[in-house]
Amino acid sequence: MPRTKEQFEEMRNATREKIHSAAMQLFVHRGFGSTTVQDIADTAGISVGLLYRHFKTKDQLFNELVAFAMEGLERNIRFFESDQSPAKLLVQFVDEIYTDMINGEELAHLLILINQSLLAGAAADSKQNEEILQVNFRLLDSTTQLIRKGQQLGEFRPGDAKEMAFLFYGSIHGLAQMKVLLKSSFVMPSPSTLTAFLLKERK
Template sequence: MPRTKEQFEEMRNATRAKIQSAAMQLFAQQGFGMTNVQEIADKAGISIGLLYRHYKTKDELFHELAEFAAAGLARVAERFQSDESPSVLMKGFVQEIYEDMVSGDDLANLMILMSQSFHSIGDTNDGQNGVVTVNKNLIMATSKLIKRGQELDEFAAGDSYEMAMFFFSFIQGLAEMKVKMKDDFVMPSPSILTAFLFSKGG
């Protein structure tokens, strides 16, 4: 019985997901420059010809993954601008990070890929500039959230921008350690991740 259009679309999406997952792991572990298309195809369990039917170049695949990660960061920045309690927003976000980091490697791989996107591809690349903008927006949104939390006496005192930079540098470092250390990595608890914010015991 011939496959339906919907079945073909499901197969296509499943193949793209395999390619993306394989590429994300290899880019994080080896770097963009050290990863070749054949390795991605092998890890995805498909032929290189099939990979090229979905992505014309390795750069195209990398950009799609970077854009996916950037869209996730943009959603976080938007969430931080809501009127909800800053402490509730931050605790919820940190809990999600913790659960994602202990359940698998996808978040860590995406964060490393975002870092690579700053320097792996040409300085004038529009996609790269978009990633830089998204990161800046996220830091600013987090800084404003912390500032609002301080005004509400939910967070400890300090320079809110410096605290936002510290927080995301901390998470980025943990992502890199998770990928490199593998089974020896231990994810700090949410209370440790937010200790600098809740030093008053909030």
């Protein structure tokens, strides 16, 4: 029986996911420049020809992965700009980070991939790099505003909100690097440890 259109679409999506996963793993561990299209195809368990049917170039594949990471940052910005309690929003955000970090490598890989794109100039798309910078600045700004609001409500500790936002994301990015480097020896700090310098202790 011939496959239906839906079955072909499922197969296509499954192949793209294999390519995404393989490419992300190789870009993070070997670097963009040291990873070949053949390496990606071999790791994904497909032929180079099939890979090229989905992505014309390695740069296109890299840029799509970075765009996926940027979508996640955009979601975080919208999340922090909601009207809920700043403390509740931060706790929920950190709980999700904690769960993602202990259950897999995707979050760590995405964070490192964004850094590679900016620091090493891995992607040829300079416009995309500028967009990444702008999204990061907006995320830092929305987090700073969240911390200020939390301080005004008495939920967060006093201090320079912008400095606290930088420390917060610096910790997360640093943990992502450590997870990839230390592998099974990595220990993810608990959500309460990650938020200890921000949230006031409840009496």
